[in-house]
Amino acid sequence: AAGVIQSPRHLIKEKRETATLKCYPIPRHDTVYWYQQGPGQDPQFLISFYEKMQSDKGSIPDRFSAQQFSDYHSELNMSSLELGDSALYFCASSPTFPWGGNTIYFGEGSWLTVV
Template identity: 95%
Template sequence: AAGVIQSPRHLIKEKRETATLKCYPIPRHDTVYWYQQGPGQDPQFLISFYEKMQSDKGSIPDRFSAQQFSDYHSELNMSSLELGDSALYFCASTPNGRISGNTIYFGEGSWLTVV
């Protein structure tokens, strides 16, 4: 079965550079969530999109932006990267904008290392 696809899996950037992460949800899933997980930390919600519109916003820095496209894939753009942005970034998807009653499927994550 198709899962949530994230790319790239690993990314190394220098401070002050820009990075873009991509997420392809499970087919027919219209809702995408982005999470950031620092080393040894629990995942922290960044932002979510439902039907190509931002639906919820969490602890996402102003340097970050995201959008969902017509094919429901999403991109997380991170600018002016800082060392503290080094983390595992997860994308997750659900159908119909709901979590309750539906399994939320996570991708395998994109490792961002800022040097």
């Protein structure tokens, strides 16, 4: 079965640079979520999109932005990177909640290291 695809899997950037993470949700899933997981922490919700519109927003820094495109893939853009942005970034997708299903599926994550 198709899963959530994230790229790149690993990324190393210098401080003040910009990084872009991509996410391809499971086919026919119309909701995409982004999470950030720091070392030893639980994943924290950043932002979500439903049908290409932002549907919810969590603790996402102003330096970060995201969007969902017409083919439902999503990109997370992170600018002016700081050392503290080093983390594992997850993308997840689900069908329409709660009617289409109640399970969220996570990608394998993108490791971002800021040096």
